[in-house]
Amino acid sequence: MLEQRLEQLVENTVVSLPEAHTGLVLVVLVGFSFSLSHVFSLLANRLKPRQILFHVLLDSLVLAAALLIASFINMVLIALHTQLLVEPKQFFNAIGGALAPGLFYVLVAAPYVSDLIAIAIWVLIHLNVITLVHLRFGLPYAEVVPLVTPGYVVALVLIALLFRSSWRRSYDRLASEFRA
Amino acid sequence: MGTSAPHIQSQVHRHRANWRGLVVVLVLAVVIALVGVSRMEALLRDLLSLSILRQVGIGIGLFFLILIPLTGIYSVVSQYAFWEGWLEGIPQPAELLQANARHEGGQQVRRFVIYLDGIHQQEKDHPPRVSAFLEELKQRLADDHRLVRDLETYTFLPVALADDSGSAWFWRRLFHWQEHHPNGFVQLLAAVLVQANNVIKVGISSDRRYGPIRNYELALKITLRLAEEGFDPSQGSELVLLGYSGGGEMAMGVADYLRSICKVPVQIITFCGVFSGNQLLERTKQVTLVVGTRDPVAAFGRIAYPGRLPLLPFSKWNKVCRQGLVQREVIAGMNHNGNRGPFSERYRGDVVGRVLDVLRQTERAG
Numbered sequence: 001m002l003e004q005r006l007e008q009l010v011e012n013t014v015v016s017l018p019e020a021h022t023g024l025v026l027v028v029l030v031g032f033s034f035s036l037s038h039v040f041s042l043l044a045n046r047l048k049p050r051q052i053l054f055h056v057l058l059d060s061l062v063l064a065a066a067l068l069i070a071s072f073i074n075m076v077l078i079a080l081h082t083q084l085l086v087e088p089k090q091f092f093n094a095i096g097g098a099l100a101p102g103l104f105y106v107l108v109a110a111p112y113v114s115d116l117i118a119i120a121i122w123v124l125i126h127l128n129v130i131t132l133v134h135l136r137f138g139l140p141y142a143e144v145v146p147l148v149t150p151g152y153v154v155a156l157v158l159i160a161l162l163f164r165s166s167w168r169r170s171y172d173r174l175a176s177e178f179r180a
Numbered sequence: 181m182g183t184s185a186p187h188i189q190s191q192v193h194r195h196r197a198n199w200r201g202l203v204v205v206l207v208l209a210v211v212i213a214l215v216g217v218s219r220m221e222a223l224l225r226d227l228l229s230l231s232i233l234r235q236v237g238i239g240i241g242l243f244f245l246i247l248i249p250l251t252g253i254y255s256v257v258s259q260y261a262f263w264e265g266w267l268e269g270i271p272q273p274a275e276l277l278q279a280n281a282r283h284e285g286g287q288q289v290r291r292f293v294i295y296l297d298g299i300h301q302q303e304k305d306h307p308p309r310v311s312a313f314l315e316e317l318k319q320r321l322a323d324d325h326r327l328v329r330d331l332e333t334y335t336f337l338p339v340a341l342a343d344d345s346g347s348a349w350f351w352r353r354l355f356h357w358q359e360h361h362p363n364g365f366v367q368l369l370a371a372v373l374v375q376a377n378n379v380i381k382v383g384i385s386s387d388r389r390y391g392p393i394r395n396y397e398l399a400l401k402i403t404l405r406l407a408e409e410g411f412d413p414s415q416g417s418e419l420v421l422l423g424y425s426g427g428g429e430m431a432m433g434v435a436d437y438l439r440s441i442c443k444v445p446v447q448i449i450t451f452c453g454v455f456s457g458n459q460l461l462e463r464t465k466q467v468t469l470v471v472g473t474r475d476p477v478a479a480f481g482r483i484a485y486p487g488r489l490p491l492l493p494f495s496k497w498n499k500v501c502r503q504g505l506v507q508r509e510v511i512a513g514m515n516h517n518g519n520r521g522p523f524s525e526r527y528r529g530d531v532v533g534r535v536l537d538v539l540r541q542t543e544r545a546g
Contacts, residue, residue: 043260044393110249111256111390112383117249 002080009079009086013072016089023096027071030102031064032056034159037108041166062162067102070155071095074129077147082137094136098128126152197362255380256390273400273441277407290324291418291539292411293317294402296333298425298452299378300517305330309523310424317532325539328409331402333430334381382426385433386456386485395459398430399437406442418465419446422535424522425477428453432467436460449538451531452516454481457488457497461505468507468538470531472514472522509534 017024035056042052071092079086101124108114108121129152133144215223226232295314297306306314306329318327357370384394411417419438423431428450436459439446448461451470454477461467471478482488487495500506511534514520514527522531 040256040260040390104246107246107249107253109256110252111380111387113249113252114387114389 005080006076009076009088013075013088016087017068017092020089020092020096023092023094026096026099026103027067027092028060028064030067030099030105031060031062033103033105034063035059036106037114038163038166040109059162059166063159066155066158066162067099068092069158070151072151073154074133074148074151077150078133078137078139081143081147082139084137094132095129098132099125101125101128122156251376252380252383255377255384260393273403276400276403277411277413277442288324288415289326289410289417290322291420292326292328292406292409293321293420293422293539294328294331294406296331296421296423296427296430298427299334299375299382301333301378313523313528313532316528317535320532320536322539326409328402328405331405333398333427334378378426382429382454385429386458388458391433391459395430395433396437399434399441402434402438403441411442413443416444418444420539421446421448423448423450423453423455425452425454425516428469429455431455432457432459432461435464439463447542449535451522451535452478452514454478454484456485457495457500458485459496461496461500462503464505466507466538466542467500467505468509470509470511470522470534470538472511472516472520472527474513474520475516477516507538509538 038059039052039056042055047055074095075086075088075091078084101121105118105121108118110117126148129148130141130144133139133148134141137144139147295317297310300307305311314327314329321327354370354373357366361367361370381394384390385398387394406419419442421431421435421438423429428448431448431450431453432455435446435448445465447465447468449468449470452472452475453469485497486492488497490498492498511522511527511530514522514530518524520526522528
């Protein structure tokens with residue numbers, strides 16, 4: 001029964017995701033903003049403009065994919081918990097709107113205050129998603145929080161992994177070259 | 181003649197400001213007459229409603245929330261423009277020392293004491309109080325020590341802010357307002373903006389992402405100046421970085437780079453220092469903090485940079501402290517600036533004395 005329902009959800013998502021234009025555009029823009037916030041790591045390593053553009057776009061798409069995976073996890077958990085029919089197209093469009101604070105993530109490029117801005121944006125995104133699910137599905141906050149937190153954690157982990165494997169390594173490599 | 185020209189110029193400015201004020205008042209009077217006093221009253225009542233004031237407040241708050249990070253990003257952009265070689269090209273350290281070396285053939289210098297000023301610095305020349313402090317330090321330094329001063333700590337090119345490519349027009353206008361604007365509030369605002377720019381530079385230096393490049397660029401600039409002062413790495417001289425306030429952060433930022441570029445031991449002395457301590461300091465000879473008991477700015481530095489709090493025992497600063505590399509010298513009653521600051525006549529001699537004591541101690545310790 002569970003397997004069947006999951007299969008149906010995945011199928012529906014695959015079919016209707018390309019139709020969720022608003023959500024997809026917003027998620028890609030948020031990914032672009034995330035990626036742009038670390039563009040200086042590419043400049044630091046003296047990449048050529050074309051290489052920088054390629055990296056920024058690639059990172060944007062990877063980040064957008066990470067956010068979509070996290071949103072998909074949220075959707076599955078909600079559907080399984082509430083037994084309601086969740087329409088993926090509407091869900092992803094709404095989630096795209098909830099991710100809107102991420103459009104300002106580019107400001108994380110600012111020195112010194114970057115951590116504060118990043119934390120504020122992540123908290124805002126989580127609060128937005130919680131409120132969205134609470135209002136749309138009529139669930140109490142006590143139920144919504146455990147439902148949407150796993151997706152949020154997955155998004156954080158995926159982005160942290162990208163940060164570790166790409167951006168931070170670029171900054172660190174540079175620092176170690178100087179000190180050699 | 182020479183003295184009357186600026187006076188006439190300031191009078192012309194004042195007259196022009198008066199004329200502008202008169203025109204504004206006249207325009208307002210005409211508008212009020214045309215619209216009618218009663219209509220104006222209703223309009224003002226609407227405008228001053230609580231909800232509109234709240235919206236205006238939120239708008240202004242949001243504007244500043246976005247403006248502050250954008251200003252920081254602009255500063256980083258200019259730093260990277262230099263790094264990428266888009267401005268004048270970044271020199272190689274070895275070439276720097278060879279090309280600019282000026283052997284004077286005089287007495288061998290045992291120590292170069294490099295002064296890095298606080299965030300009030302606008303140009304090469306220091307304010308009169310700082311100059312008096314440096315003059316006293318120079319006179320009391322040992323014969324084989326040389327004071328290197330007049331370094332622009334907050335620009336990476338060997339130019340003042342007013343010559344900074346891209347923003348020179350802005351800084352020149354700001355400096356002019358700071359000195360000559362008839363309105364005191366505008367003068368104050370201009371001074372705050374100049375200092376805010378330098379605060380951003382301190383923030384960049386302490387940032388784990390941008391700090392390395394910023395500090396490396398400043399280290400190159402100091403190396404260039406050292407070469408002009410006759411520094412020769414083969415002579416076995418030592419470097420002492422003396423930083424006041426934000427200059428303390430810059431000193432800690434450049435210390436390890438200077439050590440690797442110049443291949444000589446580097447020691448840091450800060451007074452009233454505001455610094456992050458998140459740089460590599462293990463290979464520094466010693467770090468001495470001269471602090472005043474009534475210095476709220478230096479105390480705020482510990483909160484602004486939580487890595488210095490004992491709550492984070494594995495931070496770089498706390499590790500260096502555990503290694504015994506950090507020494508504190510406390511001066512009772514000293515403030516951060518003003519009449520009780522380190523440049524005041526009251527404390528100047530005391531601060532210089534402590535700096536000299538530290539230099540003597542480290543010399544004895546070898």
